[in-house]
Amino acid sequence: MDEPIRILHFSDIHFTERSLFIQKSYNSAVEVINSTPHDFAVFTGDLTQDGLKEDFQLANELRRKIVSPKIYWIIGNHDSRSGGFEVWENMVGPREFHEYNNDILFIGLDSCIPDRDGGRFGRETLEYTKKVLMKYGDAKLKLVGFHHHLLPIPKTGRERSNAIDAGDMLSVLLDHNVDAILTGHKHHPNVYKVEDTIIISAGSVSSYKTRSGEPRSLNYVEIKPEKDIKVKIMETDGKPIKDELKTITRRFRMVDSTGGIWMRIAQISGTDFGSSNGQQESLFDRGMKLVEKTEPGLIVHCGNLTAKGRRADYEEAVEAFLPYSDRFVLCPGPNDLKGFGDTLLHKYFDTETILEKNDSCFYILNTSAPETEIGVVGRTIQNRLERYVYHTRQEHKEKFHTILMHHHLIPIPGTREKSALEDAGDVLRLLVDTGVNLVLSGHLGKSFCTRVEKTAFVNCNTISSSETSSFENSFNLIDISTEGAIVVSEINVPSGFRRILGIFPGIQT
Ligand SMILES: [Fe+2]
Ligand SMILES: [Fe+2]
Incomplete structure (x- = not known):
């Protein structure tokens, strides 16, 4: 050729x-x-x-x-x-x-x-x-x-x-x-x-x-x-x-060195408090011990904190996450909004839409709606997010932008696309065009990561729910280097084994 x-x-x-x-x-x-x-x-x-x-x-x-x-x-x-x-x-x-x-x-x-x-x-x-x-x-x-x-x-x-x-x-x-x-x-x-x-x-x-x-x-x-x-x-x-x-341009200009770790995020989902699965409690305890060992700066929960959004489920969850409250962020999943879940969620958890931490911005994009597995963002929130990202990009070019959501935007191998986001096409275009660095999701119980243009997309499996498409429960560890490289690994809860899911070098802008 x-x-x-x-x-x-x-x-x-x-x-x-x-x-x-x-x-x-x-x-x-x-x-x-x-x-x-x-x-x-x-x-x-x-x-x-x-x-x-x-x-x-x-x-x-x-x-x-x-x-x-x-x-x-x-x-x-x-x-x-x-x-x-x-x-x-x-x-x-x-x-x-x-x-x-x-x-x-x-x-x-x-x-x-x-x-x-x-x-x-x-x-x-x-x-x-x-x-x-x-x-x-x-x-x-x-x-x-x-x-x-x-x-x-x-x-x-x-x-x-x-x-x-x-x-x-x-x-x-x-x-x-x-x-x-x-x-x-x-x-x-x-x-x-x-x-x-x-x-x-x-x-x-x-x-x-x-x-x-x-x-x-x-x-x-x-x-x-x-x-x-x-x-x-x-x-x-x-x-x-x-x-x-x-x-x-087929190949971006990558940054040579990956530098040291700037931020470590533990990404979990599907804790499913209140589930009738007798295994949930011991898996959760074991999973969180492994999370603690990795010493993450932030623990991101990508949804389905509870199994049915009941008061008792929320109370149990609040107690379990109390020791981590200084570094815990929750983005709800459809199970959390069942029944009166929507009201309870706001009573117990601060689901601020934007969280600024050092040089990073985390947007909590609630894609869940009560009584449906199908997600939606909606035009109003899309517009608000677009204005915010463009504005902070102009003011603070160096900021690292992360979106937390429950539903995934990129199809996940080994799953069936039956409950995707209603407006996934528009949201994906928006996040890629605004140059968001990282998008974290936690739907369908399967880990997967890839990069579209300059944006890395990482989905995680459930940490303690029986609703998983994977063989066993797991969570993700995301290391971000000082030069913007992202390393994603998955930690299996029963065995504690770790495997690399993806390495995305930093990109020169
Ligand atoms: Fe056609
Ligand atoms: Fe067609």
Whole structure:
């Protein structure tokens, strides 16, 4: 790979004879594709509106207008409708495939569940992806395309239609150092850098449905030999092509030394006081002994302090955390708000929204609501947080910003995405764009960490609840160095063993 690779990434045509497909917009997208030099193109799903044979016939007639050296066609949820997944194989091509050419590996996957908007990869697709990535481990460039998004997309409301096993696929692709992931589905262009992988979503080129009145668009992706990736969002709605909107430098400039420990945080969740699980008490005592041994400057509880939010549960919890009250912060989980839990919580705990400690700011973002597992932040709090972070960034550039919340924003391997945050797409965009350093969450009973752009995301398992997706209970230890490096480790409660979950070097700003 001596020359830059140029890819046209387009999506969501939605061919149909009905007015849902805008022929004029499609024609201008074809004009843009045909006049833009590129090495190959990737279409990330929803070729048709309803997966009907007539829709595919129209698609095959109009697809011929595109002039491209090569196009990878990927199936979308609309194509899978009404048995369309079978028609796709007859009229378009395989639903799952890979190609290895000139040191470049491209894998196309089917993330659809017929007649459902939401996605799922499933065990076979995950295995297939792993096998292919292992076989072509030496490929200079590894690209993977599918329809459903992996990370929440802004402006899309509740995350009902992401892939249910997005966490599993994300961990496979990160583990195998995939360079870029191309997706469609939400009709909104979006780009994130997750560790060293770029996740690119395309808008729609010709569907009647776009978000916030956005123009229809496609992505021009240029990958340089040193792996810097440039993504240019090109408007195709008959308007002139806009200048470059987003350039991603593949590798940040890291700080050389990790320095000494500046702050140590013990991150716990799911203490579940008042649970009928007889093990809870002894696990809690053992867990907190291990926490104490690590001498943390701060103990952060990411929710589900109590099992049912009852008065007796709160009283037990208050007593248990009394010895740590000078360094204890709580962010509630849905269990804490059950019944009269919301009132009791404020009686016993100070859940100040902002806590300033030395050179750091901790924001407690209560994402929980009574009687539902699904979380929400809401627009008012988002706006308040945005103003605060921008303001403190301007006044005190060196401050270290941490967000504490119960619900996670990045899909977690080994879990199912059924109770995510309603406005996860907007919140993720806000936290990444404002340059928040660290986001701590404690949902679903499973530890996981990764970094999106400059923000590290760490989820923790439960310390003493039986509601865990992990084999045994655990908590996280987060060491932040004087130069901004973050080391995350997980400590198993029954054995006391410690394992490293992630190391994120400091980034030069
Ligand atoms: Fe679509
Ligand atoms: Fe879709």
